[in-house]
Amino acid sequence: MKMQVLYFSKNGKGNAEELATAVGRTFKCKCDQIPPAYPCEGQTLVIIVYDNYSAPAKQLVDFCKDLNPSRASHVAIISMSASGNKGVAELEEIFKANKVTVSGTLELKVHKGLFGFGKLTQEDIKKANEFSTGIAKTLFQTLD
Numbered sequence: 001m002k003m004q005v006l007y008f009s010k011n012g013k014g015n016a017e018e019l020a021t022a023v024g025r026t027f028k029c030k031c032d033q034i035p036p037a038y039p040c041e042g043q044t045l046v047i048i049v050y051d052n053y054s055a056p057a058k059q060l061v062d063f064c065k066d067l068n069p070s071r072a073s074h075v076a077i078i079s080m081s082a083s084g085n086k087g088v089a090e091l092e093e094i095f096k097a098n099k100v101t102v103s104g105t106l107e108l109k110v111h112k113g114l115f116g117f118g119k120l121t122q123e124d125i126k127k128a129n130e131f132s133t134g135i136a137k138t139l140f141q142t143l144d
Contacts, residue, residue, distance in 0.1 A: 008034040008050040020049040046072040052079035074103045084109025106131040
């Protein structure tokens, strides 16, 4: 199974890392921050998890612009925002222009706290794992 989970958070840690780690653990696949230490090459699925409380950061946008079908044929996007419906249209347009298939998007409502990001719940992690598993089942014959 050629799959990778990547996360981006403007502060470098937090909910995006926690959620991506949980999803990566489910699939026993590589989990790394954006930009990753090693670029994606020949991945069937890349799951991108990020905090969506403001406009997407330049690093995230640049990484997405660098993805093409030889690096990743499918992407799935999991975003977290205060409303849970902020949208990921900018990233979807980038992938569409690069001919990378967006296999699905999941938007989670995680309130931003006064001194940082809100607390991720077990229900949020469960939703992300179910979403990711659904996509992986359509792309891979077996989940190992």
